[in-house]
Amino acid sequence: MNQTDFDLRILMVCLGNICRSPMADGLLRKKVKEHNLNVHVDSAGTANYHVGSAPDKRMIETARSRGVNIDFLKARQFSSNDFFDYDIIYVMDKSNLENVLKLSQNNLENQKVKLILNELYPNQNKHVPDPYYGTSEDFMAVYDLLDNVTDVIIQKIKDGTIR
Numbered sequence: 001m002n003q004t005d006f007d008l009r010i011l012m013v014c015l016g017n018i019c020r021s022p023m024a025d026g027l028l029r030k031k032v033k034e035h036n037l038n039v040h041v042d043s044a045g046t047a048n049y050h051v052g053s054a055p056d057k058r059m060i061e062t063a064r065s066r067g068v069n070i071d072f073l074k075a076r077q078f079s080s081n082d083f084f085d086y087d088i089i090y091v092m093d094k095s096n097l098e099n100v101l102k103l104s105q106n107n108l109e110n111q112k113v114k115l116i117l118n119e120l121y122p123n124q125n126k127h128v129p130d131p132y133y134g135t136s137e138d139f140m141a142v143y144d145l146l147d148n149v150t151d152v153i154i155q156k157i158k159d160g161t162i163r
């Protein structure tokens with residue numbers, strides 16, 4: 001299926017594309033399938049440190065403990081082509097936001113970039129904390145935040161308030 005065959009194309013972005021954005025990607029893919037939505041989901045990192053790697057083992061295990069499989073995902077770096085390929089680019093924190101916006105060429109592209117937690121906590125500009133140097137509780141907290149926000153995203157897609 002070609003990218004243009006989808007009703008909506010959503011890209012999840014973090015720094016390394018091995019913890020937060022693959023988790024957001026895996027959760028949204030699973031829910032899109034469950035709700036029979038014609039939405040393409042992918043993820044990328046602003047950095048190139050982990051290109052080609054599977055998600056972090058701690059994130060894979062956290063996801064697996066809640067019945068979500070993310071071990072098939074492979075990290076890639078965000079590129080300016082993603083502004084063309086995606087309708088919405090959800091970033092996890094302010095640093096990701098700045099790094100993505102540095103590559104944008106115009107206002108139309110800027111408007112595609114959103115802090116993901118603003119879907120759950122409108123206008124509060126909250127961040128999904130980076131769990132990389134954290135504990136298993138930090139990974140679970142990231143899972144819970146992303147589980148909650150992807151529920152809101154699914155509902156908004158169904159309501160037609162995200163497009």
Ligand code: 4NP
Nearest residue numbers: 014015016017018019020132
């Ligand atoms: P992520 O977490 O951005 O959620 O994938 C990180 C992964 C790797 C690094 C930092 C954050 N790192 O510095 O290698």
